[in-house]
Amino acid sequence: MALTRKSPTIQDVARHAGVSTATVSRALSMPERVSQATRERIAVAVTATGYTLNQAARSLRRQRAGTIVMAMPNAGNPYYSTILDAVLAEAGHRGYGVLVSNRVQGDPTIWLRDYFLSSRADGLLLFDITLDVSGMRRFMEERGNLPIVVVCDEIIEPGFNLVTSDNREATGRAVQHLVDLGHQHIGLVAGPTIHDYPNERTLGFRQALARHGLAMREDWIIAGDHSIGSGYQAGSQFVALDERPSAVVCANDEMALGFISSVQQAGLHCPRDVSVVGFDDIDMAQYVSPALTTMRQKRAELATISTSALIDIVEGVRDPAKPVRIILRCDLIARASTAPPKGAAVRPAREFRF
């Protein structure tokens, strides 16, 4: 193996260009402060020596890592693919690297310690919807404000920077869609609860049923964990019910796909025997059969906006006294997995309700 030659440093460039390291440094990060001629000589020296900046040294001196952490509960979930893509794009655009971190067991503040308290990263993009924020808050109060943006499906207590979707309302609109089709019996495949508290989508579902005067049957609310497998299991539970709803709302697309797969395998037909609405509109949703009706979440926008906001905070561009609070609207994408219930002939959308 060839010997790893030592990387050229700013000293080498300075020597080569016949200037001081201070000038080289300035030429690189504040070019307008250096004369045209010197700038050019330095540019030549940089290419001649093959100089690359040592980020560790810069971080140490500047007290800034040039890196953000994207923390998620489960990187294995394809839901995050689009998000990751957009986060990378925006962060790269602004000159930041992205460290990715999966859920850590135990103390949630481990992220804080491990990454940006150790000046490995400057900010945290937090996608973990099941995180206990109280521990974090205590930690933040001890340390002063830390640049964190929560990006997720849930409305977190105020004071945090938040970029999210209108999950509660959107779930209501999903129910509305089914009601408009004539459904009176609607079930839910729910996502994980947040510390024994139902999440926003579940809440939205319950409220919508109440608003429409529809019966709420607890055995029609099936617990899932957002994975395809849990949707599949929910499907089995659904099939085994004595009395089945004519439609279900699934708290995300993956569960919806698993659910449909499961009931179809059991001999039921979607949407004839059961209409299914998903949530998120993952890439796959339009390519399965039946194509999935779903609430589209603007994942790329959520990612871009939150990343940009986080970097603004890190760079002090944004007034930290005013926390970010952005809620994007989801859109219903009606596809083939929803239809009027079996019995219904023609159904005048509104008149039949209650």
Place this chain on the structure above:
Amino acid sequence: MALTRKSPTIQDVARHAGVSTATVSRALSMPERVSQATRERIAVAVTATGYTLNQAARSLRRQRAGTIVMAMPNAGNPYYSTILDAVLAEAGHRGYGVLVSNRVQGDPTIWLRDYFLSSRADGLLLFDITLDVSGMRRFMEERGNLPIVVVCDEIIEPGFNLVTSDNREATGRAVQHLVDLGHQHIGLVAGPTIHDYPNERTLGFRQALARHGLAMREDWIIAGDHSIGSGYQAGSQFVALDERPSAVVCANDEMALGFISSVQQAGLHCPRDVSVVGFDDIDMAQYVSPALTTMRQKRAELATISTSALIDIVEGVRDPAKPVRIILRCDLIARASTAPPKGAAVRPAREFRF
């Protein structure tokens, strides 16, 4: 907003414990070199001060970042979800952070410069199958050996550390499976080519057809780019063919799903009208209908092995003179998307082949 108090440093800990910074440093990274009593005093001081190590300073001094880069062509592809998950787990386990990087346009060596030449990272896990290696090789020769492990679908020229699947053979087995079912007319939805050179899966397909003495029709080889959308388009092209093969091999699952969706929408039925084999066995594959027959790629293993190997190289554990070269076997997972061709009644698998 609270003032961001300055982070405690090793100096603070030293003062608090009444020892020198050298001792604190040693207590933290080589505990056996410090006496029991001092170690305990330091532990107390660490919690008392709330000390966290400054990674930038450590990196600078140690000339090691404690970070690896995972570089992929397209983070938006869910294929990488499982891989990312496993990479994070293994890297975390060994105490490394993971920087994620998407394909960069232009010069491929930008990854090298941007990340680990600038001591932002110590090694590179390279998933980009369409990368031009010649530029990289030149770069590496200039600089001495750099810790890079290529993890991908392609056999790259020797000299690189490589962890991959037996793509060529596996594609052959996919063809074998179809032949065993009685198919004589087989098409391909191909992945992207590598610098005008067909990739391993395409090669494996061609070779297998030849081995079985089957006709090779160029209009039955449809180009795709591994995205669902391109599979969908390939489906449209397929439907428009004058004469259609009775089965197709798709170079990955996503294209297979898009393909099936497309032909089903056009009124064809899978597997009755066309059998489809995918590649990878992504999570979704078993939950679509028809469930997808596919070659399972051991993605998690590939990720774990390659990450571990990379870190070994970084830490000098592994002899750099012997490049890593690990090829994992893929397994056929037969599901519902493949069946005997329409005409075939009972088909004695082998006898018909000549």
Place this chain on the structure above:
DNA sequence: TGGCTGCATGTAATCGATTGCATGGAGGCG
């Protein structure tokens, strides 16, 4: 011409942890 302004550049301290070398003390052995 003298003094002032302002620009380009240099000098040197600094960021925080690591580590080679030095030191001092305890213990062992002849």
Place this chain on the structure above:
DNA sequence: CGCCTCCATGCAATCGATTACATGCAGCCA
């Protein structure tokens, strides 16, 4: 008892870039 070894610890240089402050020079105006 004297010398040698070894262990625990301290001292101080070091990693490479940044930046506050100093310097020196050119240009301008009175």
